Amino acid sequence: SQQGEEDPQALSIQEGENATMNCSYKTSINNLQWYRQNSGRGLVHLILIRSNEREKHSGRLRVTLDTSKKSSSLLITASRAADTASYFCATVQNTGGFKTIFGAGTRLFVKA
Amino acid sequence: SAVISQKPSRDICQRGTSLTIQCQVDSQVTMMFWYRQQPGQSLTLIATANQGSEATYESGFVIDKFPISRPNLTFSTLTVSNMSPEDSSIYLCSVEGTGGLQFFGPGTRLTVL
Numbered sequence: 689s690q691q692g693e694e695d696p697q698a699l700s701i702q703e704g705e706n707a708t709m710n711c712s713y714k715t716s717i718n719n720l721q722w723y724r725q726n727s728g729r730g731l732v733h734l735i736l737i738r739s740n741e742r743e744k745h746s747g748r749l750r751v752t753l754d755t756s757k758k759s760s761s762l763l764i765t766a767s768r769a770a771d772t773a774s775y776f777c778a779t780v781q782n783t784g785g786f787k788t789i790f791g792a793g794t795r796l797f798v799k800a
Numbered sequence: 801s802a803v804i805s806q807k808p809s810r811d812i813c814q815r816g817t818s819l820t821i822q823c824q825v826d827s828q829v830t831m832m833f834w835y836r837q838q839p840g841q842s843l844t845l846i847a848t849a850n851q852g853s854e855a856t857y858e859s860g861f862v863i864d865k866f867p868i869s870r871p872n873l874t875f876s877t878l879t880v881s882n883m884s885p886e887d888s889s890i891y892l893c894s895v896e897g898t899g900g901l902q903f904f905g906p907g908t909r910l911t912v913l
Contacts, residue, residue: 718900719899721901721902730804730892730907731892731904732904733903736899736901778902787848788896788902789845790842790844
């Protein structure tokens with residue numbers, strides 16, 4: 689399978705709460721990226737963390753990366769109804785050519 | 801960043817027919833990527849299209865089913881051939897920007913009856 693694992697598959701929270709999504713991958717990576725997709729539309733890039741970084745922040749987003757465990761987490765703080773979307777992690781793998789492989793995704797629903 | 805457009809945005813097709821999806825980028829790029837997203841699923845890479853060479857297909861995808869053209873550095877097409885209902889998906893093209901970021905087109909939503 690191309691895909692890594694993400695958990696939870698679906699997450700429902702109240703506005704103002706924090707949302708944490710986890711991602712695991714299978715091979716060595718150059719970097720890991722998180723994307724957001726609203727209702728089956730195109731994906732929007734959120735944040736990229738390189739393999740030599742452990743934590744990165746962007747606004748209300750916090751991403752961690754543990755290469756020893758081949759895992760990453762995305763934390764959205766103080767969630768809003770507008771954060772409702774699907775979130776995917778993606779890894780750039782060098783397997784005979786650089787290519788981006790996506791995780792299974794987490795469907796986040798933020799209730800107002 | 802790159803601005804990517806796709807045509808058509810959606811289509812409903814009969815089984816056994818073929819559909820060609822176009823992807824246009826507003827800047828020259830070496831590699832373009834085609835993904836499939838089945839209903840409720842994540843993205844699966846179909847193939848990588850380099851200008852001037854044959855596309856490289858991922859396991860489970862073959863050229864006869866998904867022929868790809870890459871006539872220049874800003875354009876690519878993906879054809880879904882001899883369609884069946886199982887081909888109903890969103891098809892997305894993407895390009896790689898600076899630092900490994902992927903920029904995606906809006907997708908083509910295909911329904912096969």
